[in-house]
Amino acid sequence: MQFLRNIFDNLRPNFEQGGKFEKYYKGFEAMETFAFTPGHTAHKGAHIRDAIDLKRTMFLVVIALVPSLLFGMWNTGHQYYLSIGELTGLGEGFLDKFIFGAIRVLPIVVVSYAVGLGIEFAIAIKNNHSVNEGYLVSGMLIPLVLPSEIPLWMVAVATAFAVVIGKEVFGGTGMNILNPALTARAFLFFAYPTKLSGNAVWIPQESGMAGVDGYTGETLLSQAYNAPAGSNFGSVAYDAAGQQYGSLADTLWASFWGWIPGSIGETSVFAILLGAAILIFTGIGSWRIMLSFLVGGITMSLIFNAWGANAFMSVHPLQQLMMGSFMFGMVFMATDPVSAAQTVTGKWIYGFLAGFLGIMIRVFNPAYPEGIMMAILFMNVMAPLIDHYVVEANINRRLKRAKVAA
Amino acid sequence: MSTEVKEASAAAVKEPSEPLFSKKNRLLLTDPLNDSNPITVQVLGICSALAITVQVKQAVVMSLSVLAVMIGGNLIISLLRNIIPSRIRIIVQLVVVASLVILVDQVLKAYVYDVSKALSVFVGLIITNCIIMGRLEAFALANKPWPSVLDAIGNAAGYAWILIAVAVVRELLGSGTLLGFKLIPDAFFEFGYMNNNMMILPPMALITVGIIIWIQRSKNTALIEEN
Numbered sequence: 241m242q243f244l245r246n247i248f249d250n251l252r253p254n255f256e257q258g259g260k261f262e263k264y265y266k267g268f269e270a271m272e273t274f275a276f277t278p279g280h281t282a283h284k285g286a287h288i289r290d291a292i293d294l295k296r297t298m299f300l301v302v303i304a305l306v307p308s309l310l311f312g313m314w315n316t317g318h319q320y321y322l323s324i325g326e327l328t329g330l331g332e333g334f335l336d337k338f339i340f341g342a343i344r345v346l347p348i349v350v351v352s353y354a355v356g357l358g359i360e361f362a363i364a365i366k367n368n369h370s371v372n373e374g375y376l377v378s379g380m381l382i383p384l385v386l387p388s389e390i391p392l393w394m395v396a397v398a399t400a401f402a403v404v405i406g407k408e409v410f411g412g413t414g415m416n417i418l419n420p421a422l423t424a425r426a427f428l429f430f431a432y433p434t435k436l437s438g439n440a441v442w443i444p445q446e447s448g449m450a451g452v453d454g455y456t457g458e459t460l461l462s463q464a465y466n467a468p469a470g471s472n473f474g475s476v477a478y479d480a481a482g483q484q485y486g487s488l489a490d491t492l493w494a495s496f497w498g499w500i501p502g503s504i505g506e507t508s509v510f511a512i513l514l515g516a517a518i519l520i521f522t523g524i525g526s527w528r529i530m531l532s533f534l535v536g537g538i539t540m541s542l543i544f545n546a547w548g549a550n551a552f553m554s555v556h557p558l559q560q561l562m563m564g565s566f567m568f569g570m571v572f573m574a575t576d577p578v579s580a581a582q583t584v585t586g587k588w589i590y591g592f593l594a595g596f597l598g599i600m601i602r603v604f605n606p607a608y609p610e611g612i613m614m615a616i617l618f619m620n621v622m623a624p625l626i627d628h629y630v631v632e633a634n635i636n637r638r639l640k641r642a643k644v645a646a
Numbered sequence: 647m648s649t650e651v652k653e654a655s656a657a658a659v660k661e662p663s664e665p666l667f668s669k670k671n672r673l674l675l676t677d678p679l680n681d682s683n684p685i686t687v688q689v690l691g692i693c694s695a696l697a698i699t700v701q702v703k704q705a706v707v708m709s710l711s712v713l714a715v716m717i718g719g720n721l722i723i724s725l726l727r728n729i730i731p732s733r734i735r736i737i738v739q740l741v742v743v744a745s746l747v748i749l750v751d752q753v754l755k756a757y758v759y760d761v762s763k764a765l766s767v768f769v770g771l772i773i774t775n776c777i778i779m780g781r782l783e784a785f786a787l788a789n790k791p792w793p794s795v796l797d798a799i800g801n802a803a804g805y806a807w808i809l810i811a812v813a814v815v816r817e818l819l820g821s822g823t824l825l826g827f828k829l830i831p832d833a834f835f836e837f838g839y840m841n842n843n844m845m846i847l848p849p850m851a852l853i854t855v856g857i858i859i860w861i862q863r864s865k866n867t868a869l870i871e872e873n
Contacts, residue, residue: 393838405853409856409860430843430844431843431844432840432842435840
């Protein structure tokens, strides 16, 4: 630590007024406060809301994302080895799979951070304001919601789009209407649909490689669309290698642990729940949003169960929650403190509707396999409206009380 | 805008022998290109700007149609300005514009049928293009024919260059072509480049217009509203 401190202290004169790199002071400051809690305090009338600053808050979210990231690396490798028919057992070749996945996943993370932070630093230095911390989390979320096969230049384009159009245009971190990571994903989804949907994109491929027979790589969501009418999805679902799970419990088991095809970070419910525990325990993620999101999703699933017009509608509610990115959206996307509703009542409404609409879009529209993304973006836009009416209702309620008392 | 109009009309009354391209008249042509651009500053005619900018060809044809309708409309209304009762002026304007639009529509159908098909209802909807009614109300009703024609050309050109700029960006990035010619070499596609499908969807037109407004305002700081 002292070593790092010395580096910063030695460099400081270059960046201070009159120094060689005076122009880049904000960049230096960002790096220094990233490494160390700032040494200076507010001089007068500070309104303390929390003991930790924004950089530390953001960092805790990144830590909460680590289980999903690590699992995603292993799963990327696992799906690859499944597709070539080697090391198909879950326990086999742990290191091989992990290293293969890391080689695929880490470049995406690096590109996402390099492009995003590059733009943030450039804008901060140009406008002479401090570098915003928000991108620390977005930079990790973006890779986790993409398939491992995504070309790196697309990651760069989407990241630039999300940071500039999704965030900086509105005034930077804290002012954005939409969740930047979801903006990036939505951009890619509409701009390059062949790279973000279908069966081929979820499985890492080597050029000239021939997959084993019967290998589909179909996600559970797309199977649910194609399930024959009247069949019980839980028992007809099959894994990427074409083996039927046979029972609902087996399907749930696979989606809970997450050794199924899907975006890098969203397959494992278990890893996501670890992250959720960190977020709730530290008080950073809103448990109200998570809970109401969950209730919303279950409600819609039950309504569809009662309706039961096709096989997808009859999917067990638990399976609905574990398929696709429902859990990931619930824990990491919907709880984004900037784009979610701010009032307590508003959070309940916001979360409930996001979960409710997510399942609804997913089941109704085969063109949008990931309805959760659309639902959360839609509710991001609605969040200020919800807050507005919650505040209005509160004012009216108190006015009424005041009149009765008088 | 309104003060300018008054000044222009006052000047026209005082000096009947004003040269054809006096400074004021030149301003009528150049002002709508930037400082009072109908799309980026007055934010009029947005719906057609979003709908028909997928390809440059459509944008060019649309711009020419609007130019023809605007010149005709401004000229006719300006000639009639002293005999139109002010109570029914909107109806008169609508009749004039609608007749012109039907003419343009028939011409397009006769000579460029494919583009006419692609533009579909948007030719008919030129009637409701706020830029045209706006210029009739704000300018042609109070000015002589010559300045009115210049004003029409200026505003149509201001509309056209935004339309074409947006269409160039959208066609180049969305389809890899310009005016139907393939611009992005096949080698790019072999390296994994793909056309951006989102550029073909209307939201990207809105974002592109937004970026043009952004650039315009950072260059021309007088346009930035206070607060």
